[in-house]
Amino acid sequence: MSGALEIFATAGFWPAALIAAAPLLLAALGALVCGRAGVLNLGAEGLFIIGAVAGYLATQRAGTPLAGAAAALAIGATIGLLHGILVSPFGLPQATTGLAVTLGAAGVAQFLAGPSVTGSARALRVETFPPVYLPSLPDLARGEDAILVARAAIDLLRVPAAVYLTFVLAIVIAYMFNRTPLGLALRACGENPDAVTTQGRSVHRLRIGADMAGSAMIALGGALFVLTGTGTLSFGVINGRGFVALAIAVAAGWRPGRAFVAAIGLGIADAYQARLLQLASTTTGELALLVLLVLALLILAATSRNVHWRQIFGRQRAVRRTPAKR
Amino acid sequence: MIRFEKRGAPLALEIAAPVLAGLAAAVLTPATLALLGYPARSAFAVMASGAFGSGAALSATFAMAAPLMLTGLASLLSFSVRLNNLGAEGQLLGGALAVILLGTVMARVPAPLVIIIATLAGPLVGALMLAGPVAMKARLGTDETVATLLLNMIALIGIAAATGTALAAIAPTGAQQTFALPAALPSSGLGMTARIAIGLMIACLVCIAAMAVTRYTVTGFVLRAIGGNPTAARFAGIPVDRIQLTVGAVSGALAGFAGAALALGFIGGAGGITAGLGYAGIAVALLAGRWPLAVIPAALFVAALITGTQALSRAAGAPLALADIAIALTLLAAPAAAALSRYSIRIVRAIPPAPSAPPAGSPTPNAT
Numbered sequence: 259m260s261g262a263l264e265i266f267a268t269a270g271f272w273p274a275a276l277i278a279a280a281p282l283l284l285a286a287l288g289a290l291v292c293g294r295a296g297v298l299n300l301g302a303e304g305l306f307i308i309g310a311v312a313g314y315l316a317t318q319r320a321g322t323p324l325a326g327a328a329a330a331l332a333i334g335a336t337i338g339l340l341h342g343i344l345v346s347p348f349g350l351p352q353a354t355t356g357l358a359v360t361l362g363a364a365g366v367a368q369f370l371a372g373p374s375v376t377g378s379a380r381a382l383r384v385e386t387f388p389p390v391y392l393p394s395l396p397d398l399a400r401g402e403d404a405i406l407v408a409r410a411a412i413d414l415l416r417v418p419a420a421v422y423l424t425f426v427l428a429i430v431i432a433y434m435f436n437r438t439p440l441g442l443a444l445r446a447c448g449e450n451p452d453a454v455t456t457q458g459r460s461v462h463r464l465r466i467g468a469d470m471a472g473s474a475m476i477a478l479g480g481a482l483f484v485l486t487g488t489g490t491l492s493f494g495v496i497n498g499r500g501f502v503a504l505a506i507a508v509a510a511g512w513r514p515g516r517a518f519v520a521a522i523g524l525g526i527a528d529a530y531q532a533r534l535l536q537l538a539s540t541t542t543g544e545l546a547l548l549v550l551l552v553l554a555l556l557i558l559a560a561t562s563r564n565v566h567w568r569q570i571f572g573r574q575r576a577v578r579r580t581p582a583k584r
Numbered sequence: 585m586i587r588f589e590k591r592g593a594p595l596a597l598e599i600a601a602p603v604l605a606g607l608a609a610a611v612l613t614p615a616t617l618a619l620l621g622y623p624a625r626s627a628f629a630v631m632a633s634g635a636f637g638s639g640a641a642l643s644a645t646f647a648m649a650a651p652l653m654l655t656g657l658a659s660l661l662s663f664s665v666r667l668n669n670l671g672a673e674g675q676l677l678g679g680a681l682a683v684i685l686l687g688t689v690m691a692r693v694p695a696p697l698v699i700i701i702a703t704l705a706g707p708l709v710g711a712l713m714l715a716g717p718v719a720m721k722a723r724l725g726t727d728e729t730v731a732t733l734l735l736n737m738i739a740l741i742g743i744a745a746a747t748g749t750a751l752a753a754i755a756p757t758g759a760q761q762t763f764a765l766p767a768a769l770p771s772s773g774l775g776m777t778a779r780i781a782i783g784l785m786i787a788c789l790v791c792i793a794a795m796a797v798t799r800y801t802v803t804g805f806v807l808r809a810i811g812g813n814p815t816a817a818r819f820a821g822i823p824v825d826r827i828q829l830t831v832g833a834v835s836g837a838l839a840g841f842a843g844a845a846l847a848l849g850f851i852g853g854a855g856g857i858t859a860g861l862g863y864a865g866i867a868v869a870l871l872a873g874r875w876p877l878a879v880i881p882a883a884l885f886v887a888a889l890i891t892g893t894q895a896l897s898r899a900a901g902a903p904l905a906l907a908d909i910a911i912a913l914t915l916l917a918a919p920a921a922a923a924l925s926r927y928s929i930r931i932v933r934a935i936p937p938a939p940s941a942p943p944a945g946s947p948t949p950n951a952t
Contacts, residue, residue: 300670300729350919353668353729354870361863362912368905369620498737501730508730548741555734559726 265533272414273389274532279525280421281306281483285503286510286517287424287431288334288475293512294435295468296448299504300356301341304363305334305473306480306500307493311367313481314491317384323485326384327420327478334477335470337363342469346462360500371491386489387418418486425518427475432514444468448512479503498547505554509561520557524550587932593925602871602878605921606885609914613893616909622900634895635888643780645884645891648858650783650851651676652883654842655865657791658835660872660879664798665810665831667718671732672839673862675713677739679706679843680857684746687847703844710840711833713739718832722825736862743857783851787883790838794876807831811874839865864890864911870918886914 265271285306292299299305309330316329341359344350435441443464446454451461483499484491502524510516531549593601614627635645655672662669683702690698717731798804809817810824818824839862845851846858868886872878890907897906 298729300733303733344916344920348920349923350916353670354866354915354919357670357863357866358912358915360912361908361915365903365905365908365912366620368903368908498741501733501737505730505734508727548738551734551738551741555731555738558731558734559720559724 273417275526275529276417278528279521280424281479283521284424285476285479286506288472289504289507292472295444295465297469298352301359302504303500304360305476308363308367309477309480310484310496311370314484323387330477330481331474334474338470338473342466346465383489386485387420389416428514428518502550502554509557587930588927597925601921601925605917608917612913613910622902630896630899631892635892645887647780649883649887650787651842651861653787654838656868656879656883658838659866659869662835668729672865674736674739675710675836675839676843676862677743678713679710679840680847681743682709683844683847706844707837707841711837714832714836791879867914
């Protein structure tokens, strides 16, 4: 029992938790941006996978993880553009279209990764984002407890800069939604599209834009999973995380702050069970995913009273009904 | 000037739309393969012979069609009462998982008893896996789409753990991912042809029964009322939540039964559970539209599309995930065609004159 608790104090546990949380948070933020604008992005799973594959391959070719991030952003935005056009102006059903994106993108990802990849880890490591450099504390004789605490704090901060940027992005997105005209317009797209039309803005354009930005973020989340993590490609570990991110966004009631809390919680759970498995000396990623999925489902069930889901997605028809009269 | 005008689709067009959608998916799949840089020469011939060309190909297609009919009908039923249930995959795997676990636990119980219990347990698990999210939707307002998707993944992990296979969460659609069954399970000792025939017979009978219920009974009328307008149905005194729960349970039970029957090996060709049948079932439901009977040809088509695509990817040396892409294309093409069939294209000659300013005080026509 004490061993189970000591995991929290092991070296590198908290950085591992933050590193596990960041891709989930980024993808959840992407799903949230889409969702706020009234697009339920069920393509999240496929976008996360193809982002991971694109990030891995581009990093392998170019030798820098920045290229991987750029590739993931580009491919995510492209898929988001297609999905947005299909869902918004053409009005295809969101659930099945999103599922098609997931199946299609995951299928294409298998092609990109090559026929040889069959769910096992790709042994070849690519360069990853390095953790930020922080000087270690000098050894002092006195005040050992304080030093231990300070060390733990510094330890906590020793993660790649991309992880920090993700956390900053959550704040930026929260600010954008709550304090800017663009955010207001996007929220109105989800909650009252007629109001947006009345303002003379195009609901379709805003939704496509949100879909592009959100999908790019989800794909980047997939890339970060590889490029801040092990630097290897393994479908067995990646699969399912896109859905988890989507569940975070839904359970958070499409609010960035709550998504942050949920993602950190799931990151801790992920890192914890990874350590637990190390202790048990089994190296399977399945339990990780199972824990994440069950937690996401529980969060979803527990928070659904607070989610103004129907407010967002109950008003879909209003847009389709709006005729293009001159 | 070309104008698109909305109108109800005539019956002929409503039938033609899914046919065209299926053709579009069949054409776009090899096109995607070529786009991804693989040889797609004489792709249609390869696909056709892979689906129908030989006895083995035909039996593979028909073997896949039976579970597809069940998952397709399951999805169609839940769509028909406005349940966004994307969980047929998980319910199928859940039903199969129940059989596998029961087979392992009841190794000493006489085989016929195991078969009976397992055949009942599979649908029960499937029903619970959809009734749960639907009840949560009614009581808590949980979104059932995301909940069912998460349950899909959970069921897949469960089955991977139970059978000791490597996990590939979105496994390629089709036969590739066949999970081994524990040896303790009583094999029903049926021949391949018998299994295929039994599967098709059961599935077709279920589809016909569903068609009869939805078309010719009061229950069917109630279902159509909910599908047409849930709010109006609620005001008319129909207990919408309860009926959605019942239909959800039936839908889940159908998918769960498919999984159990596959795991027990009395439907399906080679035996064993195949990944992706639930997602492909959604494509079947979209092609079938609002007719349960149309699930039969739609499932046959999707089964042929999958086996044909598998033959194509084998011939081109490409990953089997091509079948997933084919299903994705069908999922896009079917609603797109249905939406297009609801518009008529009219060519308008004259440019309409600019509207004269309405007299002050009069209500503006067509205020939007």
